[in-house]
Amino acid sequence: MYEDKTVAVVVPAYNEEAFVGGVIDTVPDFVDRVYAVDDCSTDDTWAEITARADDDRERVGALVDGAGEVDVADDADGRQVESDGGVANGPRVVPIRHRRNRGVGAAIKTGYCAARDDGMDVTAVMAGDGQMDPAMLERVVEPVVDGRADYAKGDRLSYPEYRGEMSGWRSFGNWLLTYLTKVASGYWGVVDPQNGYTAISLRALEAVDVEDVYDDYGFANALLVRLNVAGMRVADVAMPAVYGDEESHIRYATFVPKLSALLAHNFLWRLKTKYLVRDCHPLAFLYGLGAVGTGAGLVAALRRGGDSEGASDDGNDGTSDAATRTLVGLLTLALATIFDRLDDEDLHVREEP
Template sequence: MYREATVGVVIPAYNEEGFVGDVIREMPDYVDRIYVIDDQSTDGTWDEILDAARADHEERTGSPPPIADAHDRQRDDGEPSDQPRADGGPEALMNRAVVHDSIGRVLPIQHRENMGAGGAIKTGYLAALEEGVTATATVDADGQMDLSQLPRLLDPIVEGAADYAKGNRLLDREYRSAMPRFRFVGNSMLTFLTKVASGYWKTMDPQNGYTVISNDALEAVDVENLYEYYGYCNDLLVKLNVNEMRVADVGMPAVYGDEESSIEYSTYIPNVSMMLLRDFLWRLRTKHLVTDFHPLALFYLFGAGVAGVGIVAALWTLVNAIVRSGSVLVSTTASFLVFALGVTLLLFAMVFDMAESEHLERQYRQ
């Protein structure tokens, strides 16, 4: 336990042989439960998970895990079975994964099919919800996350200051300098898009997968319907905002080693961008039109519409001028004024949005 709170850690693993074992073995002693999800790896990841779990148990207890602890199902002849337990846990969890019996504090889970990083996180969250863990962290299996920083993410949760805490590699210059430039540029763009979509305007580095979430927040966000691609962390922020959950942005350094990213940017960028647009519209409708009313929703919608009309009018004027070789000055000026009005309305919407969620955000520097 950590400060009288039970702690679970979700580790999504896909082809992380050579990394995931170290992450399991180096997990702090105060962590009560480790949910390791093998997302249909094609290398030796699964065997490494089991070996590391046994080593972790032996190091903590001084003895190897008993057979009954690893396999509690019985065959007809009464001998222990080596088959995974598939008859426990919530239905949503069992439909997507095979939950093996615990090896000490490690709960090994195998996906029935590859579901991506977000899908593995979702599986771990479902398991944590089933066991009622107070605070559930997410830690990548590639060793990029400094486990000594975990208490800084746990503190806002156990102190009741936040419902969700996440790492932020952009908060301080010394942290930003450790990030490769191409990652920094892409991260900055996604940060802005996520600010607009989620309403958390002070929160940065939304792609950071080093997080801790409270049990109350997990129950509020409808885990079963979370996005399952790499944009799961962006999607989660939107759902947290709609449920008025407090978010803590915790500054911490980035760690990069020999691991290789499995992200395919040709599909990642358009998929996450479309997801953020859908989430943005859903947030406006759910939080500011249906559940309650706030004029920022109308400013956003009318602003985008007016700006769009201005752009279309400008393009039509340009095409018309090329075809007819006429003057475009007056029409262009009118189109620009319409566009400027739309942008002004959007800026007003953003100002309202920032003020509306300001009480839900906190930042923790080193």
């Protein structure tokens, strides 16, 4: 426990036989439960996970076929093993295995649901590839334990000394996704939103429909959108970037465009749900009006530029009208952004180094 709060750690892993065992071994002692989730690896990841299960318990794994559907495996003697229903009496390491590969987000969701069902006060995520320094876990969970935030996440970008190991291409991709996630989520103060070193409160897990969040890389970005609609406070925790011998499964050339489309969809979902369905707020109207105005102005400019007739009979080539429409549209979008920032300015805190 940490300051009288139960703490769990989800360890999602896919083909991480060389690292996942070490990650589980180095989880700090204050953690009450470790949900190690093998996303149907093709190597010995599952063997490494089950080998770390508590020696005083039968080493049992749950095969998860889909959200909320759990088959409890037989133990070595063929007996059905059921949950003991309590953190104090239960195993510290809980091995869970997906029947099919579903993505890192799905693995985290499986761990989140297990922690929520067990009533864990705070649930953190430590990737199975060893990139996350276990010594930083205390700093990540502390804002959630203290009640300053419902969700805490790492921030490698705000301080130059902390992003020193990050390549130029990776840094560019992270900054681009940071801006896009700010717009999509409404957390305009958040930096490095795709950072996977996170901690979430039981309150947030119960308020957000976790099972409906995106399954693959980009889960952390999409989750922020859901947290914003639920009114949850988010904390940025400064930490250095750490890269070891592991090989990243992310390919930024395809990941960035794919996640950008996902964030655009989530942005529209947030506006609809937060400002139209749950409330009647002018912000959604301003965003719509700004987008229409800007688009209409740009289309008018393109059409005028392709008009072979040149100027119209009254001497006006239409350029000024197109420019005016575009400018008014952009100003309306800027106004909508200001209202968006003001509406959520109390939902972000920053934990300095």
